[in-house]
Amino acid sequence: MSRRRLQQLLLAAVVLVHAAAVGCRAFQIEEATANLDEWANFRTIQGTGGWSARGGQGRNPYVLSAAPCGSSTGSAIAAAANMAAATLGTETDGSILCPSSLNSVVGIKPTVGLTSRAGVVPISPRQDTIGPICRTVADAVQVLDAIVGYDSRDAKATRAASKYIPPGGYVQFLKPDGLKGKRIGIPNGFFNFPSGTVQQIVYQQLLDTVRKQGAVVIENLDIANLTVIQDVLNNGQQIVLPAEFKSSLNTYLSDLSYSPVRSLAEIIAFNDAHPIELIFLVAENTTGIGALERAIIHQLNKLSADGLEKLMKDEQLDAIITPNDSVSTVLAIGGMPAITVPAGYGKRGVPFGICFGGLKGYEPRLIEMAYAFEQATKVRKPPKFLRGTF
Known part of the structure; x- marks a missing residue:
């Protein structure tokens, strides 16, 4: 499908915006809805992923009793269960990456400002971003191509990020050999799975695959002040x-x-x-953004600059790899992008994902790596709607 045709379909779609600060709807030619976290779970610390008063509890299509995660729950479920070819989600901290990982779909969290937030119920202008959730990297990238760009209704952020949009768009970076020559970091503090578990074994195998595809994998890296950031x-x-x-x-x-x-x-x-x-x-x-809040924002920016940004520049990394959405806060405070791709399934069939994260504007290289990884592994399988206690 051409970029222009996809844009026409998106413009013709009826996009229903629910009162959720970090959540979106599947786009649709006529009309469709998705069940998302009410208020993006930013209403209370007691919420569960994927619950709303209107739709009840969203359910993971792989194991119905397993957590579907949120807050873009319905978007990930709809894509995973073949109810929609492409959906949208928004993220302040983890709300694309987490449901995408746990529902075995591809989620792209763009650089903040790369896509307009106009019309989306907000949480934080520093962190809010909109991205596609689809079954394949290629589908997600097609949607990304259609939704990036300057928007006068979100002028400051989209103007600043427009410099990152490559001439010719993002589809050109769907390269089967996209891992070749890439420098990928494995930061400490994320792959903490007990020895012998499915996740530990599978992730190690997947990292070996990344190496075999020509990437240089650098392990045992430290993100400065990670404990504070998290x-x-x-x-x-x-x-x-x-x-x-x-x-x-x-x-x-x-x-x-x-x-x-x-x-x-x-x-x-x-x-x-x-x-x-x-x-x-x-x-x-x-009472608004006063001296205290500005000082905190400055400190968060410094944590990001001294943390992941410095590490990636010092080590000349193209990306870091982490499991699921575990790195979401590190990326969130820096407005940085990531792509999560299906990685495997636990003993009871619950999906988990692998996340490629990078600095602002790194979408082209992240797409290259995520697509090459997907093509080399072909992990994803359709859901079976398994019952039973998880």
Whole structure:
């Protein structure tokens, strides 16, 4: 399918935007919906992946009792279960990478600003990004080609990221030999699976495959301050994200042509009978992006610059490889891209994925590596909707 034709289909589609800050819908020619985490699970710390009041609990099509993860749950489920050829998800921290991994599909988390966030309920302008979730890398890249670019409704971010869009688009990077000559880092702290487990064995085999495909794999690398970066409850994110959420959400609601609520305070009042609005309440008590929040944002930017960015530049890496969405926070605070590809299935049939992550604008090389990996391994198999206790 040509890029122009895909763009025409997307423009003709009816995209239903649910009130979820990190979630999206499968695009559709007529109309379709997907069941996503309510408010992207940014409403409470007690939520479960893939639950909403309207649709109930989303279910993993491989093992129905297994976690489908969120918050772009329905998008990943729809792609995995062959209900949609292509879907969209959004991510603030893990919401494309996690459901894609656990539902055995391909998810692309683009560099922040590469795709417009206009019309999407926001959490953080620093971290929110929209990307495709599909069954194959080629399908996902076709969609990515159609949705990148400048948008006056998200002007600052899309203008800044437009420099990363390569002439001729992204499909040209679907190369079967895309791993050849690439330098790939394996950072410490992620592949911590017990010896002899399915995951430990399979991931080791997959890394051997990456080497056989011509990549240089460099192990035992350290991301500076990784423990601090991953501690989202104590690294400042617990302060700045609610403040960004309140400010961004109030702006979003005020811009709607019709809405029964116009502010976070009104949403809380609407839901005041439900005592699980913890994050909403924290966000409502913020007073904007002040000196404290700006200092935290500066510190998060420094953690990213001194961490993964420095490591990749010092080691001249094209990517790092990690399991599932385990590196999502490292990527999130830097606005960095990643692609997750099906990697295998556990003893009970639950999928897991492998993630290729890189610096801003590294989409071309990530696509080369992810596609070459997919073609060399061909891991993905259709779901069987297995029942039983997980």
